[in-house]
Amino acid sequence: MAFSSITRTPNALGFSGSSFNGKNQFPKVDLSHFARNLSGKKTPIPKCSVQTRPTSQPRFIQHKKEAFWFYRFLSIVYDNIINPAHWTEDMREEALGYADLNSRDLMVIDVGGGTGFTTLGIVKHVDAKNVTILDQSPHQLAKAREKEPLKECRIIQGDAEDLPFPTDYADRYVSAGSIEYWPDPQRGIKEAYRVLKEGGKACLIGPVHPTFWLSSFFADVWMLFPTEEEYIEWFQKAGFRDVQLNRIGPKWYRGVRRHGLIMGCVVTGVKPASGDSPLQLGPKAEDVSKPVNPVVFLYRFILGGLAATYYVLVPIYMWIKDQIVPKDQPI
Ligand SMILES: C[S@@+](CC[C@H](N)C(=O)[O-])C[C@H]1O[C@@H](n2cnc3c(N)ncnc32)[C@H](O)[C@@H]1O
Numbered sequence: 001m002a003f004s005s006i007t008r009t010p011n012a013l014g015f016s017g018s019s020f021n022g023k024n025q026f027p028k029v030d031l032s033h034f035a036r037n038l039s040g041k042k043t044p045i046p047k048c049s050v051q052t053r054p055t056s057q058p059r060f061i062q063h064k065k066e067a068f069w070f071y072r073f074l075s076i077v078y079d080n081i082i083n084p085a086h087w088t089e090d091m092r093e094e095a096l097g098y099a100d101l102n103s104r105d106l107m108v109i110d111v112g113g114g115t116g117f118t119t120l121g122i123v124k125h126v127d128a129k130n131v132t133i134l135d136q137s138p139h140q141l142a143k144a145r146e147k148e149p150l151k152e153c154r155i156i157q158g159d160a161e162d163l164p165f166p167t168d169y170a171d172r173y174v175s176a177g178s179i180e181y182w183p184d185p186q187r188g189i190k191e192a193y194r195v196l197k198e199g200g201k202a203c204l205i206g207p208v209h210p211t212f213w214l215s216s217f218f219a220d221v222w223m224l225f226p227t228e229e230e231y232i233e234w235f236q237k238a239g240f241r242d243v244q245l246n247r248i249g250p251k252w253y254r255g256v257r258r259h260g261l262i263m264g265c266v267v268t269g270v271k272p273a274s275g276d277s278p279l280q281l282g283p284k285a286e287d288v289s290k291p292v293n294p295v296v297f298l299y300r301f302i303l304g305g306l307a308a309t310y311y312v313l314v315p316i317y318m319w320i321k322d323q324i325v326p327k328d329q330p331i
Contacts, residue, residue, distance in 0.1 A: 060222065060300040060301065060304025062181055062182070063183055066297070069301060075114075075137060075140045075142070082262075083117050087118075091250065098268050099201060104127045107197075109134060110122060114143075116144030118174060119150055119153060123149050131153045132155075133155045134158045136160070161182055161183075170200060172200060173196055173202040175202075177207075177263055180206060186281065192238070197271070201269070202269050203266060203267075204268075206265060207224070207225040207262045209226060209227050210259050236269075237279050241270050242268075243267070247264065249261050252315075252318055
């Protein structure tokens with residue numbers, strides 16, 4: 001069930017101007033007049049999609065080195081803890097519905113594919129031999145290799161911000177729950193555009209920013225929880241057309257979004273013409289080959305990891321509420 005759908009046409013946003021080249025400036029925007037649900041009726045946008053965030057967030061794990069070590073450990077329990085709490089099979093089927101996986105011959109890349117949970121949904125619609133899983137974590141990919149339905153997939157280690165595919169390569173680009181770790185999300189979406197063929201579709205599933213203060217604090221200490229407006233702006237700036245955002249969430253949240261969601265929306269866009277993205281960017285925000293101070297690294301990693309545990313507790317809290325609050329009352 002999609003909570004709602006928002007569609008934009010290029011230059012229709014009325015942003016007061018912002019730069020997302022790693023600088024994190026978040027303009028205050030009022031998009032309530034653009035919000036529509038699937039039946040075309042106007043829907044009030046909840047607070048989380050219109051608020052402005054402060055410019056400086058720690059986001060301790062939104063860096064490639066931290067992400068590497070984070071998944072070094074998380075990969076051990078990833079399939080047992082993360083997916084049942086935040087990214088269920090129901091949600092995955094719904095989200096992939098927006099990717100138009102309408103032929104078994106489509107060439108699909110799953111970026112930040114990790115242990116292959118989303119890829120398992122993709123290969124229901126597309127021949128596994130046409131699917132590539134890319135991830136920065138060899139430990140996550142090792143789990144994907146163990147999965148029988150993914151045996152024929154191509155599995156490669158790589159960076160979402162610098163994809164090892166030629167321009168105009170794939171029919172579909174899918175990325176689920178990975179953008180929050182990319183130091184420069186605009187660059188990753190520009191790459192999505194570049195590697196797609198003309199008429200190809202990108203389908204990115206990602207978190208949404210919380211409005212409740214405590215959740216907002218832990219989210220921002222951990223990693224990037226973008227606003228809906230940011231996703232749409234990134235897609236449009238990369239050159240995508242027919243950009244749409246649909247809300248998703250675990251069933252037991254009953255549509256509650258104030259704590260944010262790790263898998264909270266599905267953003268899709270179509271590449272209108274062959275070639276590279278019209279967007280020009282400077283050098284990458286993070287140079288992974290640069291040495292880091294191990295004390296600073298450890299401090300960041302521990303704080304980021306602790307903040308992440310809050311998001312282990314939130315779905316449990318919501319699940320308990322769903323069990324005890326009568327179904328006709330809000331939770
Ligand atoms: C929450 S997991 C999602 C995995 C999978 N897509 C799923 O649906 O279960 C996020 C994944 O993104 C990967 N990741 C983080 N930063 C990345 C980057 N810059 N390039 C490629 N993969 C990245 C992580 O290694 C991790 O496997």
